[in-house]
Amino acid sequence: MRQSVEQVAAELDELLPQLQCQRCGYPSCADFAEAIARGRCRANRCDPGGSRVLDDLNRLTGGTDGHLDPAHDTLLLPESVIIDESECIGCTLCIKACPVDAIIGSAKLMHTVSSLDCTGCELCLPVCPVDCIYPSQTSEKDSPLFQESLLARAPDHRAHFRQRAERLGNSDKPHRVGNSLAMKKTIADSVARARGKRDHIRGNAVCREKDTAR
Ligand code: SF4
Ligand code: SF4
Ligand code: SF4
Structure with missing residues (x-):
């Protein structure tokens, strides 16, 4: 029996790494899977999955691409990220951008990443x-x-992505970070405060060095 496009897309999605990284050019792994299932995209664009995932996708779709598209092929990739908490100004923009709710923090407080x-x-x-x-x-x-x-x-990763999408009530759209003028002003003010604080600390350090040299 012939499978529906949705069934093929679901099977393809099972093979994808679920990083939700958009390196394939689609807003999520599920969107990339659906594009392949509908014949709108070749399977050679999942950068983190590399040759392993490409082989898996080829087996399911009958594709013959032997290599990733060079535009979607990075040699080195990180498994996670870290926040320098001494520099963080607590603007919460990273929380809004994170597709899997891996960042913990709230407005004006330092933020940290759950590496797991x-x-x-x-x-x-x-x-x-x-x-x-x-x-x-x-x-x-x-x-x-x-x-x-x-x-x-x-x-x-898949479970966290879906939980977040359900929480936002926005499961069919990628998250977009707000860019209102008010938000931009708040950020600009925060950046200025952070720079001022850093310059102040550096200034004190230079003074201490001069005092020691005397
Ligand atoms: S590049 Fe791969 S892991 Fe990243 S969103 Fe696309 S399909 Fe998912
Ligand atoms: S809260 Fe703002 S300043 Fe802190 S890490 Fe996130 S984006 Fe950067
Ligand atoms: S903290 Fe979130 S947005 Fe940042 S790299 Fe990790 S998963 Fe991606």
């Missing part, structure tokens, strides 16, 4: 106004260790 829940998608990096989020546990994505870790963590 973090998929390493790096979607929080570009939204941080003070650049205090860094990739962690970076390794070659085709290494057995990296791929075994993806396999082991995929069910939890």
Whole structure:
């Protein structure tokens, strides 16, 4: 019996790493799976899945791509990220960008990442106004260790992504970070305060060095 597009998409989604990283060019793993099932996209775009996932997708779809599309093929990828809490200004933008609720914190308080829940998608990096989020546990994505870790963590990542989508009541749309003028002003003020604080600390350190040199 012929399978429906939805059934094929669900089977394809089962093979994907569930990082929800958008490196394939789609808002989520499920969207990428659906695009393949509908014949709108080739299967060679899941960067973190590398050759392992490409082989799995080819087996299911009858595809023949031997390599990832070079535009979606990165050698080194992080398993998670860390926040430099001394620099964090508590703006909460990273929480809004995180597809799996892996960041803990609230407004004006420092934020931290649950490394167990973090998929390493790096979607929080570009939204941080003070650049205090860094990739962690970076390794070659085709290494057995990296791929075994993806396999082991995929069910939890999928569950967290769905829980978040249900909570937001927005399961068919990717999350978009707000960019209202008020939000931009709040962030600009916070950045200015953080810079002022940092310059003050550096200024004190220079004074101490000069005092010691005398
Ligand atoms: S893991 Fe990332 S690149 Fe692979 S299908 Fe999911 S969202 Fe796309
Ligand atoms: S903490 Fe950052 S890198 Fe980790 S899952 Fe959330 S958005 Fe992705
Ligand atoms: S985006 Fe950056 S500054 Fe804002 S809460 Fe997250 S880590 Fe802190």
